[in-house]
Amino acid sequence: MKIYIREATRRDMKEVRNLIIELAVFEKEPNAVEVTTEDLEISGFEGTPMFTCFVAEMDNKIVGMALVYFRFSTWKGKVVHLEDMVVKESMRGQGVGEALYSEVMKYGYSQGVKRIQWDVLSWNEGAIRFYERSGAKVLRDWHVVHMDEKGIKNYIENL
Numbered sequence: 001m002k003i004y005i006r007e008a009t010r011r012d013m014k015e016v017r018n019l020i021i022e023l024a025v026f027e028k029e030p031n032a033v034e035v036t037t038e039d040l041e042i043s044g045f046e047g048t049p050m051f052t053c054f055v056a057e058m059d060n061k062i063v064g065m066a067l068v069y070f071r072f073s074t075w076k077g078k079v080v081h082l083e084d085m086v087v088k089e090s091m092r093g094q095g096v097g098e099a100l101y102s103e104v105m106k107y108g109y110s111q112g113v114k115r116i117q118w119d120v121l122s123w124n125e126g127a128i129r130f131y132e133r134s135g136a137k138v139l140r141d142w143h144v145v146h147m148d149e150k151g152i153k154n155y156i157e158n159l
Contacts, residue, residue, distance in 0.1 A: 001058045003096055005103045008053035008065065013040040015062040016053060023086040027121060051083070054103050056096045063091040066100040068107065073115060080108040082118035101134070119144050 008016060014037045024033045043050045056064035064087035071079045082104055087096040108116040120127050120138065128138055147155065 001094075003063075003094075003099045004057045005054055005099050006057070008044070008055045010041050010045045012053070012055055012062060012065075013037050013044065016040060016055065016065050016067070019062070019065050019086045019088065020084065022088065023084055026086070026089070052107070054100060054107070056087070056100050058091065058094075058096070063088045064096045064100050066104050068104055070111075070113075071117070076114035078111070078113045080104070080111065080113045080116045082116060085118075097130075101130075 051069040053067045066085040067083045071081045073079045
């Protein structure tokens with residue numbers, strides 16, 4: 001079966017959200033997804049879009065997606081951040097992930113970025129091996145830091 005990669009449209013966001021939920025389950029966070037299909041439609045396709053999304057299709061069905069957006073590095077300049085890349089569990093091992101990954105790399109290159117950056121869970125050893133084989137550097141001495149909505153609210157209230 002041929003894998004077809006294309007830029008997602010607004011109509012694809014329901015299936016993209018389903019893939020996001022599948023990723024959350026894979027990452028052992030099944031109840032963490034708060035974003036709605038409408039959020040994705042508005043944020044990706046109205047006003048100034050906040051992200052670009054690529055979908056992978058096989059037999060006219062979406063089987064994977066990669067969502068990216070621009071960041072700015074004070075050291076390097078323009079950067080693409082790969083927020084999520086997910087392939088339906090039943091389609092893994094068929095080259096879909098590699099096709100999406102290649103599309104993200106081509107996109108970043110075409111946009112003249114200095115770096116493409118993403119996070120990977122420490123226990124996702126297959127992904128880590130794939131990234132390292134592709135030439136990516138996994139920075140094992142860095143930690144991902146984030147503050148959720150509740151943490152932000154608590155911080156602000158205690159200023």
